[in-house]
Amino acid sequence: MRVVYTGGEGEITEKKSHFIATVKPVQSEEEAVAFINETKKKYWDARHNCSAFVIGERQELTRCSDDGEPAQTAGRPMLDVLLREKITDVAVVVTRYFGGVLLGTGGLVRAYQAATQAGLAASRLIEKCKGQQLLVHTDYNGLGKLQYLFGQKHTVILDTAYEADVTMIILVPAEQKEILPKEIIELTNGSAGLEWGKTCVYALIDKEVVFF
Incomplete structure (x- = not known):
């Protein structure tokens, strides 16, 4: 299993919107939800706090949320990164501070995936x-x-x-x-x-x- 040993935080900026990806290892859905809620409180003034998590040896439990972004433009692309990288027992929240410029559907997908990858790059991944x-x-x-x-x-x-x-x-x-x-x-x-x-x-x- 590929898992996060220590979480991290990565940031990107896309057309004046600022994205902050926070990554944390989790062992249960309850732990993932608690982390997501905690991150939302931390970044309460952000426009969006989109999330995705994967749990289980075979990545059997997955959840994602667009948190107000257009459907399938944030949470699902974030989840796709985790599944593609074959990482489990992990939760990611990408916080977006809107910069006033619309990114469009494709731009949002790319931005949320890039932010997720930046968060993973700032974390330590190991093979169990x-x-x-x-x-x-x-x-x-x-x-x-x-x-x-x-x-x-x-x-x-x-x-x-x-x-x-x-x-x-x-x-x-x-x-x-x-x-x-x-x-x-x-x-x-x-x-x-x-x-x-x-x-x-x-x-x-x-x-x-x-x-x-």
Whole structure:
């Protein structure tokens, strides 16, 4: 899942109208609605506070509002940006201070989409991944081979315990759950012991693993 880790605020100006896009991560419709209402209060003197939000692993819950702009010229174009970028669990409010020049239907669509993109650009986006921890028990002869394999596959090593043998805890992405254990067994000629741990949702942020 592609989500917003930290929200941001982006601005554009189009024919004297000023657009402010405020982006925030949300987990529920109630949270999204509260954020939209809060932003409307903040920018109470603006002509429009249009909004869109997407929630759910498969982007299954979507809502949008034109807030007084001509139908389909604000909220829906904003929502289309979020869907196209495959972002979920996010809400966006684009505030418009009218500059006295009409933009026309096409101009409004382009302006609200550009503002939404500016808001996303000012935010931090991350990829949430599903995975499972795997405990790998090996002797010291197999350690170097496994370290090389994990380096090649960019496998995250969460912990390593050096005792009579070596125990490594690695993070296996869901898409590697079938193939990686087989590669470990092959590489160590069947001598490595494998024990599945807990499943998790995680992201790599600044090369550090963050669990959700």
